[in-house]
Amino acid sequence: MPHDGHHHDHDEGSELSPLALRVKALESLLVEKGYVDPEALDVLIDTYETKIGPRNGARVVAKAWADPEFAGWLKRDATAAIASLGYTGRQGEHMVALFNTPETHNMVVCTLCSCYPWPVLGLPPVWYKAMPYRSRAVIEPRQVLSEFGVSVPETREVRVWDSTAEVRYLVIPERPAGTEGWSEEQLAELVTRDSMIGTGLAKQP
């Protein structure tokens, strides 16, 4: 069934969609065969539903804004710098931080599948995994950015990063003006998920 991003199955109650039934059948089969532990499934879901998400990345960005030493570490070895805040693991094994500058705006895509830095951003949004973004980000990044309300001047290079290996990219947006002396907690509030993918900018104070 084509997925339009806004359609919801009527999963509740007894009327399960054909796909819901197939997933349910597969789960009971794999549990019966002893390949998966049903409680492990619950833990996996809870982890990505409630524990890991873009607030992690926002903390990384805020710290990079507030602490030049941390920013330097992030540039040299993002994997270690990010791990020092406790964000490690699957789909974040090799991290690179991309600092936006007045010369360069960075933007991340995975044209071949949907690679995304899970430990700092959680699971990717539907649009990141869908064909329009995967096909267009590399060939017409400015058009895609304008649809997100981001306009990059022609004097600035849009640098698109296609995640073809196991290296995962986190965009560090530019720190908004007028935030001098703010705490990391305050700064983190300005960091949106999209600004760390590169399809958005940090919020203005």
Added chain:
Amino acid sequence: MNGPHDMGGFQGFGPVMPEADEPVWHHDWEPRAFALVLAMGMTGSWNIDQARHARERLAPVSYWSSSYYEMRHYALVLQLIELGLITAMEEETGRQAVLPKPVKRVATAEMIPAILSSGSPYGRPSNTAAAFGVGEKVRTLNINPAGHTRLPRYARGHVGEIVTIHGCHAFPDSNAKGEGEDPQWLYTVRFTAKELWGKDAPDSVCLDLWEPYLEVFT
């Protein structure tokens, strides 16, 4: 493989559809499907490149008209059946008909946090020197393998510049075939939009590419 997954540069897929306050899941079955994919991956029955290649081998129609988790579910079923972990009939009924095959590991709920937070790094020791240095110009090979590759079609036969050397990483083209990790030097290579698309734009695309994809550009 020049499959339906190789999306870079396709036109006609319409606008990107961002969703305000997007929920983690859009259907009740999605978290279960997602967890099954992860939990089965933890049995060690395949590596990440084999899992990716399974998705790429889905019928293009199915790949292009399925939602993300739907596609992941179909690819999981394909792998389970190909490896004999389940039969097609069992998938149909949801009931076991033949005895399970032994798997390397079954992750319990207690094991999950440690597995997730340690991840599985792909960096490997190198036994050769890197062929290219930062700032060097390289040309990507024009290859069209029937098997898995991470060199997208739009970036083949083009000239770019090495911007980062990441060390040696497991080589997907070999790993996906079950022929071992065959670690190779991994580089980030920057291509101008002019080079890739013939467009006058100040923009560029950076890709992570393994040494066997590259040749010296003179």
Added chain:
Amino acid sequence: MNGAHDCGGMMGFGPVAREENEPVFHAPWEARMFALMSAVGDVGGWTLDEDRSACESMRPGDYINTSYYEHWLHGAETLLQKHGLATLDEIRSGRAATPARPVTPTSAAAVWPAVTAHGSYQRKASVPARFRPGDMIRTRNIHPETHTRLPRYLRGQVGEVIASHGAHVFPDSNARGGGENPQWLYTIRFKASDIWGRESRDLIHADLWEPYLEAR
């Protein structure tokens, strides 16, 4: 347009499915669709290139999931609306709700002469040909969002001119309603080993217009 129609070199579509004693049409609606498109094309005022472009404008998932005459149906519905011959509501309901455009439909008697008439896409050349048989060329690396007949797999490749066909209607212009803008048309020979990067003695030929080519 790098659309779903441009499938040269794509893998994963499976074997070519051949059919014994294949009928001309596989369903009565296919025959009607074929006839409708041919008949309305005579009065619609669109070009063959515009027609192709309309068929290519389907959503890619739908394009590869539908049959050939469904592409025609999509093309017809698109063009009828674009050229003001019918509204979407009329197409969906099958009932005329607005006055018809004054056109003269092709009569039954005119069909045979029309389908057997000697048409031509060749036009008088306004400039001399830039290339001659034997010349080596490189195709341009272009990615227009609109209709083109230079497939992705033949872009940025070296080939040899083996025939010159005179000036022909240029699809990239004609499909957009930009006029015929005739351009020199050549048959170009490519080595399969160049195109696909593997050892092969095979050759691939494509008919390409001069604006797609540059001297090597």
